[in-house]
Structure formats: C-alpha cells, structure tokens
Amino acid sequence: MFDGDVEDPAWIAAARAVCTSCPSLVACTAYAATSLDKTTFLAGLTATEREAxxxxxxxxxxxxxxxxxxxxxxxxxxxxxxxxxxxxxxxxxxxxxxxx
Missing domain, CATH: 1.10.10 (Arc Repressor Mutant, subunit A)
Structure with a gap:
C-alpha cells in the first residue's frame, strides 16, 4: 500500500482493509515476522508496530x-x-x- 511509517490513521485503516482481504495474508504475515524491513507496511502492520x-x-x-x-x-x-x-x-x- 505504501512505503514508510505513515501517521495518517485513514491511510493505515485503508491499508489494513486491503490486507485483511488479501489471499496472501498468511504468507505476508510470515514474511513480516522475520523481515528486517523497517519502512514498509506489511501484513496489516506498520514497521513501528511490527517492531513492538x-x-x-x-x-x-x-x-x-x-x-x-x-x-x-x-x-x-x-x-x-x-x-x-x-x-x-x-x-x-x-x-x-x-x-x-
């Protein structure tokens, strides 16, 4: 959806809506759990949320x-x-x- 840690709740909500309906969510979640990517929105989470x-x-x-x-x-x-x-x-x- 976007690259970077976006602060706009509307963008995050829209991105999460796309993620929840994505057929690759399970694979994306597994990738996001091990990824060292510190900028990209993955598996319905911002980089900051994934780090937490x-x-x-x-x-x-x-x-x-x-x-x-x-x-x-x-x-x-x-x-x-x-x-x-x-x-x-x-x-x-x-x-x-x-x-x-």
Whole structure:
C-alpha cells in the first residue's frame, strides 16, 4: 500500500482493509515476522508496530526461559514472581506446560 511509517490513521485503516482481504495474508504475515524491513507496511502492520510485536515476543521468550530454568531448580511460582518481578499470572501460565 505504501512505503514508510505513515501517521495518517485513514491511510493505515485503508491499508489494513486491503490486507485483511488479501489471499496472501498468511504468507505476508510470515514474511513480516522475520523481515528486517523497517519502512514498509506489511501484513496489516506498520514497521513501528511490527517492531513492538517483535520486542514483546523476545521478552516473552526470555521470560519463559527464565521461568523454565528456575522451575527446574524447584523454585515455586510465588518466589519466581518475587525475584524476577514477572507478574504471577504470567509465571503460572509459563509453568503450566512444564513438568513438575
């Protein structure tokens, strides 16, 4: 739709409308997740929005790895939350798939 990080909400809404009806949305989303492109509107997201998603994903992966390591050492959920300052609910959800 456009190249660059556009601030106009009308342009972004129009671009998202095109993306949601595009038959290549799944492939485009996969490409956008790994692309280092910092300017193009891809898969219904601006470059700034994609970077925010990427940062959240990296933080989540890190948190899950920390919880997994601490749980392997038999640290309980409340202590993991206390020492890491991760929300208790996030720790509990991360631990749900781990062996006791």
């Amino acid at each position: 998603v990427r940062r959240r994903s990296e933080r989540t992966l890190h948190r899950k790895a920390v919880v997994k390591r601490m749980r392997a050492e038999k640290v309980i959920a409340s202590e993991i939350s206390f020492y890491t300052q991760y929300p208790m609910r996030s720790v509990e959800l991360d631990m749900a798939g781990l062996p006791d």
